[in-house]
Amino acid sequence: MPFVRSAALLGMGAIAGALFAGVPAQAAGNPLYFLINPVVNNDKPVVLGADPKTKITVPVRAEIYHESGIAPSADGMLKSRGGYFFTFLNGPVGANMKCSPATATTSVCTGTATIGSSDVSNSDAGKLIIVDIDGYGLDNHAYNRISEPADEVAILKQTRLAGANATPEPARKSSTLTVTGQLTQPDWNYYEANGTQRLVGYGSQPVALQFRKAGSTTFSTVKTVKTSSSGALRTTVTASWSGEWRWSFAGSSTSAASTSGADAVVLYKVAKLTANASPEPVRKNRKLTVTGRLTKATSDAATTFTAYPRQPVKLQFRKPGSTTYKTVKTVYTDAKGNLRTTVKATATGYWRWSFAGNSTVASVSAPGDKVQVKK
Incomplete structure (x- = not known):
């Protein structure tokens, strides 16, 4: 019978059904037909960084069929398809993969490669890794096969x-x-x-x-x-x-x-502040009472609010025509967030409360309440 060194590479699903059910149909009558199913890095891309000292161990596995059985070792190397990367698997020259019989005619061959970023160049990025395996059947017939793209993983940055x-x-x-x-x-x-x-x-x-x-x-x-x-x-x-x-x-x-x-x-809790100065209008130099209330949101949604007690709030005044509020005094909110104080009404203008905020609650100023002062 003539010596034929042909081989076929199968995907994981095809090999599982064919290898252990006897001689595959395409191998019938051909005692030197090899089937190799290579799996590199557990079928995951080989990812390399920027430090050549950092090496990764890449496992390699292949299932091999031969009518006579497979020798206990094989020789494997990895190289990029269309790039410049290549490396032999770790181990003795010519025998860096160990092959263990699964049946009388099939063996599972395994090995590892050690790869670092110094082994590749930019042209290798995205290229598929070819598995190149040499070995012998138990009848001493040699084989050499490389993987198909469907069974290969990429080198990635x-x-x-x-x-x-x-x-x-x-x-x-x-x-x-x-x-x-x-x-x-x-x-x-x-x-x-x-x-x-x-x-x-x-x-x-x-x-x-x-x-x-x-x-x-x-x-x-x-x-x-x-x-x-x-x-x-x-x-x-x-x-x-x-x-x-x-x-x-x-x-x-x-x-x-x-x-x-x-x-x-973290979001500041939303605060609300009201202001009301009375009476309106007021006679000059008479007492003016300014009230208000400070509340804060109970959540980021700012749909419900609760009293904010014991907080310093500034009472401020702005004359008509001016754009600047000046602070008159500071008042603390009570247990219900309420504010109340009295001042002397000396001029027409706008009164408001202003809260400076803190590490958890946002600042807020009430709209100004205009009070007309009469003589």
Whole structure:
């Protein structure tokens, strides 16, 4: 019978049914027919960063069929399809894969490769990794086969998203938040003085801005922003709820996905303040009573409010024609948030209360109440 060194590469589903059910149909009458099903890195992309000292171990597995059975070792290497990367698997030359019989005619061969970013160049990014295996059947017939693209995984650049920065913090409800960040990836062709590869901005890439409301476990995408030529991200959103902001990049054909750290932004509680000066009108130099009430929202929704007791609130006055209020005195709210004080009515003008706010509650000023002073 003539010596034939043909082989076929099967996907995981096809090989599972064929290998252990006897000789595959296409191998009938051909005692030297090999089937190899390569799996690299557990069928996940090989992602490399910018530090050549950081090595990753890549497992390689292949199921091999031969009518006579498979020798206990094989020799494997990895190389990029259309790129310059290649490396032999770890182990003795010619026998860096160990093969264990699964049946009389099939074996599972395994090995590992150690890969770092110094083993690749920019042209390898996005390229598929070919598995190239040499070995022997138990009848000493040699084989050499490479994988098919359908069974291969890609080499990808590791991306980094600088932690999202949302400002201002804290923020007033319904105010504008500015969120910034940056997407970078390694330049595998350029080395810094310290031996690492340069990190460069990854421009023109869509990145999702995501938000997680305080108390929730799920981030939701608010909008998608494209990076600038330097990889920078900048956008504005409305501050509606307390919670965390982050950036999320889904990856590209050459670079892996990444997600930034989250930046928590707390909203100030909304405050309300009223003012009423009486009597109106009032005679000059007579007593004027000014009342009001300070309340604060019970939640970010600002739909219900409660009294805000024991808070310093300024009583202010503005003359007609002026744009500036001047502080007359400071009064503290009572247990129900109420304000009450008296002043001498010396001139016509506007009276109001003004609360400066604090670390948790927003500042607020009541509308001015005009009082006419008569002689």
